Amino acid sequence: MALSIGELSKATNTKVETIRYYERIGLLPKPARTSGNYRAYGDGELGRLSFIRRSRDLGFSLDQVRALLRLSDDRSCDCAGIDRIAREHLLEVDRKLADLTAMRRELKSVIDSCDGGVVADCRIIEALAPEPIA
Structure with a gap:
C-alpha cells in the first residue's frame, strides 16, 4: 500500500x-519516492506516525517519543526503559495537575471574594494588581 502525504x-x-x-x-524516516518524485508511505510509516501521534496526544515530549521509538525498534529488548520513561512522564503529569489544582483554588478564592460593584472596588483587580494600574 502506498499512501501520499x-x-x-x-x-x-x-x-x-x-x-x-x-x-x-x-x-519519521525519509519516505520512498514515486516516479513523479512524490512521497510514498507504507504501512510502516503509517504505524510509526500513529505511534508518534498517540504519544504526543498523551503529552510525551519529542525527546521522550524519540527514546520510546528507539527502544521499541528492538522488539527483543527488555521494556524497563519504556516503563521508566512512562513513569517519569506520569510523575510530570501529576505535578502539573497539582499545580493546576492549586491555581484553580486560588482563582476561585479571588473570584469568590468579589462582591460586584464598581471596578474601583473590585477584589479581582486588587488581587491581580495590588498597586493601582496606571
Missing part, C-alpha cells in the same frame, strides 16, 4: 507540515 495526513489526523517536520527531525 495527504492520505497519510488524513489517516493519522496529522497536518502535512507536521509530517514533514517529523521527517526533518528524524522521527
